[in-house]
Amino acid sequence: MRLSDFLAYDNIVIQCHDNPDADAIASGFGICMYLKSKGKSVRFVYGGKYLIQKSNLVLMVSELKIPVEHVESLPVSSLLVTVDCQYGQGNVTRFDAETVAVIDHHQISGELPEWNIVRSNLGSCATLVYDLLRAEGIDVNADKRLATALYYGLMTDTNNFAEIFHPLDRDLRDDAVIDRSLITRFKNSNLSLEELEIAGLALIGYDYHETHHYAVAKAQPCDPNVLGIISDLMLEVDTVDVCIVYSVLPFGIKLSVRSCVKEIQASELAAYITEGIGSGGGHLGKAGGFIQKELLGETDIRGFFQNRLNHYFEESRIIYASEFQADLSEMQEYKKCRYHLGYVKATDIFEPGVTVRVRTLEGDLDVGIRDDIYIMIGIKGEIYPIKKEKFLSSYEVTEEPYHFEGEYEPTVKETLEEKNISLVPYAKSCISTGESRIYAKELTRRVKVFTEWDGDKYMLGKEGDYLAVRADDLHDVYVIEREIFGKTYYFFRS
Ligand SMILES: [Mn+2]
Structure with a gap:
């Protein structure tokens, strides 16, 4: 389902949850604007006992001229779209419609209509709407009111961006061109x-x-x-x-x-x-x-x-690589399979000397570009830089074109230019040579590993994942996620 599918309907209602918050208002506003720009007749509503009262929300609605209305009843619409909530939930007043669609970022809590987009891993529904608009070729920055609303929706749903967890959330936060003084006014009417x-x-x-x-x-x-x-x-x-x-x-x-x-x-x-x-x-x-x-x-x-x-x-058990003694009697030896993955020679895209920010599903990673740096794209889209020397000894370059499969294409931001570039078009294909050996054991409990590379952040291993050490360096301890382990290593000997 995509937003343009809605264009087959007339008489559309967008509904946010009762007691709407900034995210619900912004999300509905985005979809409403899209449909209106396509000549559709749309109403944007919410039900429930209470009118919007919080001063930041009252300001948001009036300053951004958001056409949201409080209703007690509605005639049957041909299409009803609930945003930032799911039809049938306790906090969503029930209105009848011939067709129902759901656009939300909460956990799925009941039966969903056939038409739904629920992305529970996004920080806000505004992020989802931003992504859906982008998929229709619409730049949210074409209208400052819209960009400001979506940005504020994300901001309030993620505690001032502190609780963001998806790269798309980061994209909206960084890309929206907003009315800053208005956001400041909203912020200062935040607490009653x-x-x-x-x-x-x-x-x-x-x-x-x-x-x-x-x-x-x-x-x-x-x-x-x-x-x-x-x-x-x-x-x-x-x-x-x-x-x-x-x-x-x-x-x-x-x-x-x-x-x-x-x-x-x-x-x-x-x-x-x-x-x-x-x-x-x-x-x-x-x-x-x-x-x-x-x-x-x-x-x-x-x-x-x-x-x-x-x-x-x-x-939880905590492991510090510097003090870790691997007990090989409880581990088995594995070899790396031959498998395809992607790589980019960093200087194919950027000049040496610049620092770029690679954005992935797992977070942001800063990479200093040098002649001898390659960026690897792993089998689940995970990204890691590697030195040329190690690349050449562990991988063989192949002629096959590279295909990316995953939820979020890794993109690179050059810190100066502020432009998003996908790594995928630059990626080439390579095969691991299968020479690396490790000792590994399946985890039966949660483990946090502070590796040799990073003493500040741990790698998390959960039950079913693997704890591994390199055969040629027993202090190099790390965690391999279960699915990746199954795809990239095979049993060699015990
Ligand atoms: Mn929300």
Whole structure:
């Protein structure tokens, strides 16, 4: 499904969830503008008891001239599109329509209509709309109101961009040409006096764990960015290494996660807490998440967080490469398969001396361009730089054209030019020579490995992944994801 599919309909209604937030308003606005530009008659609505009241949202709607209306009932439309929510959810007033479509970024919580685009790994629905508009050849920067709205939707849904976890979110944040002074005005109408009180009450009622040094606090239902403000403050406490602040909303639980120790990445912890029941992610220090109420099936939410956190601490093992002694008696020897992957000779695209930022599904990576640097594109689209010498000894160049398969094409940004360039058109194909040998064992618990290359950030291994050391260097310990391991290594001997 794509946006232009909607053009077959007349009498279209775009609906955001009750008590709309900036992301819902921005997303609906984007789709509404698109359809209007194609000559369609569109209404942009929300239901529920309350009119938009929060001062930043009132400002947003009036300053950006967003044609959103509060309705109590609606005539049957030919097409109803729910944005930033799913038709049939508790916080989405039900209106009848001949056809229903869903555009959302939350976890799937019930049955979806046939027409749906749900991308749960995006930080905001505005990001999804930005991507859908781009797919129709529309540049959101052609209208500053639209670019500003989408940017603000992403900003508020990700706690001022701190809880971003997809490269497309980063693209919207970096590419949108916005009205800055307006965003500043929105920001400074962010908290109401009532929210200031919510923050105060949440701080009074914290739980603290003496051994693991974590704190958890519950806030009354509030805007997610209030949670971020509370958790930022809690983390400043000397004995708090990690904290979670959550609030129970009608349709689920929103949480904000913070960490100030390198052994716990907030993004990883947020993903752990919400695994299977929601979504979570963000940065190393700041992250957020959402738990779908229907999927939690638990009423003691305070106990849920404590159990989950204690489990996390007890389950995780930490390995520092510098101190690691591999026990070869419990590992087996594997050889690398011969398989195809992509590579780019860095100076084919850039001048030596510049630094470029490679953006991938797994995050941003800065690469200094030199004559002897190659950029590899792995089998799942993962990117890593490699020196020419090592490249030539591990890979054979082939004549076959390179095909990329994956969710997000790795793109490069030259820091000066601010232009996005996909690596894929420049990529050539090569085959691993199959000479590398490793010792490896399947993991039965969660492991965090601080490799020789990076003492600040760990590689996470989960049950089923593999812990590996190079046969020619037993201190070179790292994690290989299960699926990649299966595709790239074969058993050699025990
Ligand atoms: Mn949203």
